[in-house]
Structure formats: C-alpha cells, structure tokens
Amino acid sequence: MRRNARVITVSDRSAAGEREDRGGPLAVRLLREAGWDCAEPDVVPDGADSVEVALRGAIAAGAALVVTTGGTGVSPRDLTPEGTARVLTRDVPGVAEELRRRGADDTPLAALSRGRAGVVDPGGVFVVNLPGSPRAVEGGIAFVVSVAAHVVDQLAGGDHA
Numbered sequence: 001m002r003r004n005a006r007v008i009t010v011s012d013r014s015a016a017g018e019r020e021d022r023g024g025p026l027a028v029r030l031l032r033e034a035g036w037d038c039a040e041p042d043v044v045p046d047g048a049d050s051v052e053v054a055l056r057g058a059i060a061a062g063a064a065l066v067v068t069t070g071g072t073g074v075s076p077r078d079l080t081p082e083g084t085a086r087v088l089t090r091d092v093p094g095v096a097e098e099l100r101r102r103g104a105d106d107t108p109l110a111a112l113s114r115g116r117a118g119v120v121d122p123g124g125v126f127v128v129n130l131p132g133s134p135r136a137v138e139g140g141i142a143f144v145v146s147v148a149a150h151v152v153d154q155l156a157g158g159d160h161a
Contacts, residue, residue: 003149005031006058007041008051010071010080011132015045023069023137027130030138034145036065046071051083059087059125064152066125067144070132072115080129081114088118088127095128095147099140106135124155 009024024041031038042058044050051068058066071080095117103110113136115129126148130140154160 003036003152004063005036005038005065005067005148006061006063007031007038008054008058008066008068009041009043009132010046010051010054010068011043012045012077014043014070022134023130023132026134026137027067027069027141030141031065031067031145034141036145036148041069046077046079048079048083048086051080052086055084055087055127059120059123064125064155065144065148066127067141068127068129069137072113072129072131074112074114078114081116084116084118084127084129087120088116089121091116091118092126092151093117095144099128099130099143102139102143103131103136106139110136119151119155121155124152126151126155
C-alpha cells in the first residue's frame with residue numbers, strides 16, 4: 001500500500017510570508033509519526049483556483065492521502081471546499097461530519113467548518129480538508145490517520161477488513 005501523504009496549507013497571509021504556517025508543519029509531523037511519507041507542506045493563497053491547482057499537483061506527485069489546512073470557514077476568501085469539490089470524484093461525508101463533531105468538543109465554532117472529504121478516481125486518492133488552527137489540525141489528523149490506511153487500501157482494491 002502506498003503511504004505517501006501531502007499537506008497543503010491554504011492561507012493568504014502564510015502564502016505572503018506575513019504569518020507563520022503552524023498547522024501545515026504540525027500535520028506533516030503527525031502524519032510522519034503515524035508512518036506516512038510526507039514532504040514539507042505546500043502553502044498556497046486562499047481561493048478555489050489555488051486549492052484546485054495544489055490538489056491536482058499533489059495527486060500528480062503520487063500522494064495517496066492529501067490533507068489541506070485552512071480556508072474551511074465562512075470568510076469570503078475561505079474557498080477550500082469549493083476548490084476541493086472540483087477535484088473530488090466521490091464525497092465521503094461521514095469523515096467531514098466526524099471531524100466537525102470531534103471539533104465541537106473543543107469549540108462550538110467547529111460547526112462553522114465547511115471542510116469536505118472524499119476520494120479522487122482514478123488513482124484512488126483520499127482528500128480531507130481540515131481547519132487551519134493547530135488545535136483543529138492536531139485533533140483532525142488523529143482521526144484522519146485512524147481511517148486513512150483503510151481508505152487507501154480500499155481504493156487500491158483491498159478486501160473489507
């Protein structure tokens with residue numbers, strides 16, 4: 001099974017060098033600790049177009065799992081879900097719902113996350129949007145790694161375990 005992951009940080013300020021990206025490096029570290037090969041995060045500005053291009057690039061680079069951080073809220077520039085929708089073949093709504101449910105244990109604002117999760121066919125890539133805060137990334141990655149190996153195995157034709 002391919003255990004290649006990519007992280008994409010979506011933030012106008014981080015892309016412009018005005019704010020340190022804390023969520024992306026944290027996601028990379030946690031994915032590596034969970035046994036995934038993961039390059040340093042890509043940082044792109046907010047917007048559906050930049051997210052779509054970055055996702056397509058991560059998929060072309062051979063990622064089996066792509067996690068985005070940031071851009072899932074309700075601000076006018078928070079368009080990560082829209083860019084992700086352009087790439088996904090099939091939604092896996094239960095993953096996004098569970099991320100929001102778990103996030104609500106920390107803050108009621110988790111309900112405002114519009115993050116998506118799904119797969120990209122052909123090629124079998126699992127894509128998950130996380131909010132950008134380090135706390136949301138930490139909790140989100142813990143859940144993502146609990147299901148990602150199974151999803152990637154299933155996408156590669158594995159049998160149900």
